Amino acid sequence: MLGRLYERENCSAARALELVGERWSLLIVRNAVFAGMTRFSEFERRLGIAPNILAKRLEGFVSAGLMRPRPTGDGANEYVLTRKGRELGSVIMALTEWGDRWEAPDGPPILFEHGECGGAVHVSTSCAACGESPEMADVLAVPGPGATPESERLPH
Numbered sequence: 001m002l003g004r005l006y007e008r009e010n011c012s013a014a015r016a017l018e019l020v021g022e023r024w025s026l027l028i029v030r031n032a033v034f035a036g037m038t039r040f041s042e043f044e045r046r047l048g049i050a051p052n053i054l055a056k057r058l059e060g061f062v063s064a065g066l067m068r069p070r071p072t073g074d075g076a077n078e079y080v081l082t083r084k085g086r087e088l089g090s091v092i093m094a095l096t097e098w099g100d101r102w103e104a105p106d107g108p109p110i111l112f113e114h115g116e117c118g119g120a121v122h123v124s125t126s127c128a129a130c131g132e133s134p135e136m137a138d139v140l141a142v143p144g145p146g147a148t149p150e151s152e153r154l155p156h
Helices: 013-018 023-036 040-047 051-064 090-104
Strands: 067-071 077-080
Touching: 013 051, 013 090, 023 040, 023 051, 023 067, 023 077, 023 090, 040 051, 051 067, 051 077
Parallel strands: none
Antiparallel strands: 067 077
């Protein structure tokens, strides 16, 4: 976790990075969402992550409401994603698709499919009013209901 480094930022992206901006964080969530992992030992073994780092990340996820501990029959805990944690799946998919486009010279190492029908699943953006999928150069960032006077003066 990055800690509170963004006091001057009234920005949801900055706040989200405080929760999942450390390099192991999204990989842990990825394995929970798409591989169904819940056990400390699974994350540790599959990711090759040091146990102290993993314990700190899982503790942070529980504190942030991304996961909840669930006791197992063997005296350990499983770490189960909450809705808040599961919704990071689309963020991971978007980041993966970007990586596939720019950092996968041999093609995508994994594909996302709809479990019900097997169709390809992609993340896309669209305008709520007209339905078009605009290029990022055509998307404006404008003040929202949570804007402060300071954030309204920032370049958009």
